[in-house]
Structure formats: structure tokens, C-alpha cells
Amino acid sequence: MYKIVRKRELNPTVTQMEIEAPLVAKKAKPGQFIILRVDEDGERIPLTVAGTDPEEGTVKIIFQIVGATTELLNHKNEGESIQDFVGPLGKATETDGIKKVCIVGGGVGCAIAMPVAQEFHRLGAEVTSIIGFRSKDLLILEDEFRACSDKLIVMTDDGSYARHGNVTVPLKEMLEAGEKFDMVIAIGPGIMMKFVVATCKPFGVPVTVSMNPIMIDGTGMCGGCRLTLNQDGKRVTKFACVDGPDFNGYEVDFDEAMSRGRMYFDYERHAHEEVCNLYKNA
């Protein structure tokens, strides 16, 4: 069992937890993820590591309440424990040779983008962060991003806070103004990452994206997390759990990845409603 040491609500649908897992805390690097099960017979879900405290032996996770499992997890309190917590999985984000970076985060993807921005900041790179949300009440981690970014731009889709519009608008402006990023790192919904790639393409800026497909074991066994890369005119199957989760944005088949992500959409919506009703009636 793995104890929840601290819990904090970042917004009504996003929660941060620090979990006692000393071995994972010692090893996890930005870009890597963990897999957890809330309780016996529960589902295995992957969540990206949002930070670690190796001394305390804790790992920070940030999750959006989107389905049955995250709903159950959100009902666990400080001092309670979850059944399983394993990691770190996947490869860490590549930082070598990157002196000037633009981090683009969308929605809860900002939770994954934050430790990456912090790592580049720690390594002395110049960090520009663009973070976008649907509206003001979904905003998370603004202070954290401000602390590790040389420049921070906050966007909301509905204009309820900061600048109105989506994340590609300021990105395009900067690229047109002649900003030369060694790398743009986009982390968020598939559609956002797809458009970040499209925005960068005319400028020839390399783009890394962080993929979060459906996963089960996360250790390179089941193959459920496969995605297709277009490499030199060939379609190549890769596995996000061991080959990723970071990939070259220009190679990823986003349409296929987004379609695969919706495989259990109906099932998940139903399961989430069931759990919500359970707590409503309790």
C-alpha cells in the first residue's frame, strides 16, 4: 500500500497528491510516468510524475477527474493509501543541447509540462512557457510556471482570464517575430499537439510531443499503447510505454492516436456516472 501524504485541489476537476513511494521518488525524472491502482481489482492507470522529493520519499501526481478511476482516487484522503504504485516508466524528456526552449501546455497537460519546464530552468536553459485552459476556473499551476519561466503567456479559450485564444496564437507570433527555439515541447490534448506541430512546421522548429495513450501494464508487454510514426515515408509502430512517452511531433499520426484514445469512450462515461452516483447516494 502507498500512503497519500498530501492532497490539494488545484481546481474543481484537478487534484494534486503526494504519494509515499521512496524507490520511485529516487529514480523518477521529468517526462516519466507511474501506473497506479486505487484499490484491489481496480483499473491500472498511467499518470505522469509531476515532481519528486527523494529525501521525503514522495512522488507528486496531478490528475483530472475524468473517469471512474480518477473519481475514486479523488475520494481518497490524506493519510489513506492506494493499492499499487509502480514506476518510473517511460523515458525521461531529452534535455541535451537545448539552450532555448518553448514549453506549450494545454489543460491538465500543464501538470506534465511543469516538471519539464522546471528541469530546463534548473539546467540553465531559457524557458518560454505558454499555458492554455478552457476558462479561468480551470487554470492550474500559474505560479509554478512563473517561477521557472523566463517568459510566461497564459491563454484561455473563452477569454475569461489573461489572453483570449488558444496556445498556437502567441506561439505563431513569436516564431514570426524571429524567435529561434532549439525545441518546442507540446504537452496537452492530441488536437492541441497536432496544431502546435502544424504551427511550427513552416519555421522548421523541432517539436517534441508527450503522448498519453490507453495503457495497461506500462512495462512493454501488452502493446495497447502503440502508435504509428511516419518515418522516412514508412509507417512504424512504436510503444509509448517503452519508446516514449515523448516522440518527434512531426512523425506522430495524431488522428489515429486520438481515434484509439476514444476506444472505450462510451464504457468510460457510463463507469464514471456509476461511481458518481455511488458517492451521491452515500
Add this chain to the structure above:
Amino acid sequence: MAIDPKKHEMPTQAPEVRAHNFSEVALGYSQETAVAEANRCLNCKNRPCVSGCPVNIHIPEFIAKVKEGDFEAAYQIINQTSSLPAVCGRVCPQENQCEKVCTLAKKFEAVGIGRLERFVADWHNAHATEKAQAPASNGHKVAIVGSGPSGLTCAGDLAKKGYKVSVFEALHTAGGVLVYGIPEFRLPKSIVAKEVETLKDLGVDIETNVIIGKTLTIDELFEMGYEAVFVGSGAGLPNFMNIPGESLKGVYSANEFLTRSNLMKAYLDDPKTPIMKGGKVAVVGGGNVAMDAARTALRLGAEKVYIVYRRSMEELPARKEEVEHAIEEGIDFRLLHNPVEILGYNNPDDPRDPKNGFVTGIRCVKMELGEPDASGRRRPVAIPGSEFELDVTAVVMAIGTSPNPLIKSTTKGLEVNSRGGIIVNEDGLTSREGVYAGGDAVTGAATVISAMGAGKVAAKSIDEYLSGK
């Protein structure tokens, strides 16, 4: 007394009943049947069965005890060489091993060695009152990577010799392929759990949720005081055919399909982990894993299940009993068929149609057998113009796996072959001192018993290595 030319039938659930439940198919011999079957053993002098067994169980000796009705004594004889008798009695391909070389098989059907082994192990598990005792410690620590058949065997053999053994398992439950891969109806999870408990009684420590190569490295295991490491990390990433449509929704690797159903219990009525149930399912491949996937799909409510295999019945690599059971249950074998494309739904007028991207069919080409290939089997050749489509809603690819890459990529000096399998010598030793390996991590997808054999060889080598230290 004349010898019955046929082995005693294994009682089973009726096909039409079992096709709709996940309870075990084979029900096991009664005491009377077991004794009668044991009496078919000639107790011949040259004992070919023993060398036919990858772990060299003293077969005529245990059968002699069954004849006498001393089932506990029979169990103790098996237990000398096998740590997982209740498992092997169920999943070994006996017809290619001990029973293949049985003297009786020259004239009649072989003695039902596997069925007797299962009977003895089940009898012990139902009747034994004394727990296994941990022997006195010899002070040496050994780490085992993976709790599948090779790891559990290696752990058991070393624990019996007094080693302090820790088994590190990446998943949340011990058992490896025995729990994520082989379905309940062929190997109940309670039997695996029982075998794991027996190992714990012997003093074996099992740490779940630890991925060697990620959470800890092999070098760190040595720093922690382990003097030898056995790598039994098992099968890795599933193979696909690289045909169009393999990323459509409804296409599974067998590993994913079986893991969802078995380990994650998606077969339950109200599962936490989803799986596609019902519809029409094509399983591509002809091994045990393909049979398991096909029969699982049937039990999950599929109205039609096909096995699509590119060679003929003769080359089908699955265990004979599983093929027979699958046929009885109504699985439709499309032999000498090879998939060329998986077809999906696409509404050109509505890109948001929720049906878009789901499997609707599989296009196959008919095959004929040509000249023998490198494996000695006749090579299947496509018949031009023979393509046709099967309507299906899901496709399961059961065409093998390649070894797990995590350990290789984080362990310096560990040599692997071109397919990614860890290279070992005849003692199970890798290119790193003190590091041994066996099972699918070395061979690629193979059988439970061959993995157990490898675990056994490694345990013997580790014992020799450390007792010389």
C-alpha cells in the same frame, strides 16, 4: 491383467456449458480413475519419460506411489524436482514430452502422466495440513527478476537449498504469464496463488510493483547485497503483422486481450477494466496463446470466433488438448488463411461519427503449402486471386512476442542476440558475472515448462557459483 490401450478420459465440463463460463474445463481424475490410470504404467527399466521431461520429474516413482494409493508420497517425489506441479499438470504439452516417449505409446496410448501429476498436486493441495518449512539459511542472497514460471522455479529450488531469495515482480500480482496470460478456465488463479504461497512458506520474499531496469537496476541489486541475479523477465512487446488496419479500434495483441480479461478481470460482469465483448472475433495465430484468446473471446460472449492460421492443422503449434477443446466449443478454424488487411468503418460524410475507426472485417488470402522452410515445416504460399473478407468486430493478433527491452537497455555488459533475447550459456549464465537468465527473456515466446527447465538449470548453476565463493 491386460493393459487398457486407451488412457482414461479426462472428465470435462460439457462444451456447450463451458463455452459460456470461465470455470475450469478439465475437472480432474477421481482417486479410482487415477489409480487405474497409474496401473497402466509398465514401470519399464529405461524410463524414457524422465528424460522427456524438461525438469526430469521421477515419473515412474511417483506413479508407483499413486498405484499404492499413497498420494502424499507421490506428491513429495514430484516436489523434489518441480516447484509447480499443479500448474504443469495442466499446461505442459505432455504429448511432445514425457508422454511422447512413453514405452506404452509404441503400441497404445501413453500413460496419462500429465493428468496423474495434476491429480497428485490437487490431492496434496486439498489434503496437506503441514506447511512447507523454510530450511536453515546458508547466508547467501539471490535476486530473481520476474515471478513467472522460470522465476518461481528458480526461487523454489534455491530456497529449498537455504538461499535467501527475493523475487521482484513488475505487475501487482505474482505469477507472470500464469496470471496475466493463461485464462482461468485452463489454469485457475487460485492454483497459481497456492503455489506462490508455498514458495513464501519456504521463505521466498515476493516484492510486487518493482520493475527491474526502472525502479531498480541489476547493478543496484548487487549493491544491495544480492550475490547473484536470475533474469526471468518474460515475454515482451507483441508482434504485429505490419498489415494495414492494425491500429483500428478493436484490434488487440493477444497479450493485451488476455491481460485485460485475466489479470484485470475484465471477464467479470461489472469490470473496472473494459474489454470488447460479444460480436465476431478473428484470432490470428495457431499457438496456445491464440487458443486461449479465441476461447476467452467466446466466453466473453462472442457470437462467432475464428482462428486464422496460415498453415494447416498438422503444423498448428498449440497443445493438442487445447485445439480439441476449442473445436468442441465451436471455434471456427480457418486454416491455410493469412490476413492481408484489417478493415474499419469510415463515414466519409461525418468525421465525428462514433463508429469511425472501429473494425468491421478482415481480408484474408488462402494459402497452400510449398517446400519446407528453415524450420522444416512446409512454407505457406499465397494463392493468387483467393482473397476474401470475413465480417468481424474485433481482431486479436497472437503471433508471438519479442523479449522485454527494459533490462537490456539498463544493464551494461549484458549481451543480447539480434532478436533481443538475452544470450546465455548452457548453465544459464549471461555475459555478466553472477547474472543468469532463462525463459522467454532468452528464447522468445515458448512454453511454461521450458521456462521452468531454464529456471531449474540456473538455480543449479547459481548454487554451484555461490557455494564455491
